[in-house]
Amino acid sequence: MAIIEMNNLWKEYGDQVVLERLDAEVQEGEFVTLVGASGCGKTTFLKMLLGTESPSRGELLLDGAPIPDQPDETRGIVFQRYSVLPHLSALENVMLADELHRHKLIGRAFGGKRKALKDAAMAMLESVGLAQAADKYPHQLSGGMQQRLAIAQALMKRPRILLLDEPFGALDPGIRRDMHHLVLDLWRQQGLTIFMVTHDLAEGFYLGTRLWVFDKTRLDPQAPGAYGARITYDLPVGDCDKGTLTAIQAQADATARTMA
Amino acid sequence: MKKLINRHPGPVATWALGLLPFALLLVVYLLASDARLEANPNDKLLPSFSAMGDAIQRMAFEPSKRSGEYLLWADTLASLTRLAIGVGISALMGLIFGIVTGTLPYARAGLSPLITGLSLVPPMAILPILFILFGLGELAKVMLIIIGITPFLIRDLQQRAREIPAEQVIKMQTLGANTWQIILRLVWPQIMPRLISAVRLSLGSAWLFLIAAEAIAATEGLGYRIFLVRRYLSMDVILPYVLWITLLAFAIDFLLARYSRWRYPWFHGSH
Known part of the structure; x- marks a missing residue:
């Protein structure tokens, strides 16, 4: 059975749609990295996994049951700051x-x-x-x-799943590389299931087994909140070449500019 | 030439500049006192240092002719006891209510408006009520301190408790903590050094309320003594007493600051 399952998952605040129609499954032991422009809901999605935000519509399942709507010991978290x-x-x-x-x-x-x-x-x-x-x-x-x-x-x-919210965003590049090695080692040794949000697209390509790109497929420049983001790329890491990276980066940049 | 705003005194100059106003004040006092005493040797307004020395000798080191007590020490003990009880109870209530209202949204919704309302009541205005309710004994004086500073302590600590990053509260929950454990292992230990800061800030008011209460109804105490000897224009007693109170206030503040640095190094290291 999948450890995390999403069925037609939506997240809205009033008439602002953040995420729409998410459908995906994640198996135990996967290392998913979440990338995308600011405001495309990757942190909101992580908060739903954590339990500090609840889905507006649809299902988000942990081991087949709705994910608890408050943080507990099934999900570990590392924030960018104030974690310890x-x-x-x-x-x-x-x-x-x-x-x-x-x-x-x-x-x-x-x-x-x-x-x-x-x-x-x-x-x-x-x-x-x-x-x-x-x-x-x-x-x-x-x-x-x-x-x-x-x-x-x-x-x-x-924890059943480990959530990393831009954990290395504030670190120097050299230290960041050391941390990548550490996380990969721990993931392999302990058989963890990891979701990591990152701003750094290259980091997403390098770490983990699976890359999710959050982006808006429909975007109204007059009303950036009218449509939510979806997972536009769901790639096994290792299979993607330099061209894909450039294409994703260009799309994310375009979305960011429209929304700014 | 550097602009004035960019020029900083060295360590020696900093000390010298800091001491200068004190020295000036002293010199001005000496000159004024000498001038007045020259015109009238019985002047009581600006007593000479030797007169003050005599007064200190009389109050601190000779038993009182009436009661046989060493008055300065008896007054100090009485006042410090009241201050300690008043501030101690206030700190305890501030800690409990500050944590509860700062941590639990339901408690905050229920208690915050009341605490805000109470904190706006001028404590001195209800001093007569305290005397009526609790009589003229120790309780009324301690109650004035408690009523005077507790609302401030509660509101300050509630704010400090709410400032604990949400990340840490979430982190505790992911480590399996229940509400009680979050309070016991996260909020309480982080609030303690902030309680000391808040108490240091409120000590000025606590002294104010103490001396006010003693001035009106007491038979001993530093505030009582000052207001008693005022009738005889005994500036030679009042001035040393004021200096002594100031010194006590400074010592308490200094000791609390030192204790906080020693006991909570993590708090002072990251600020």
């Missing part, structure tokens, strides 16, 4: 999920249990290359290290 908790050290940030699970009332573990959780968290920190920074607060970490920490924190919960 500033008042906890790196280690405490990663331990948090297990602590919340173990102690419903106080959300904290002590003694021998704490030691066990600590060891598990250290192993996770090691796998993202942050073992030396375990006792540092997020503000003492660089932007790239903070995002590594956010990924580690989200993975502790073993």
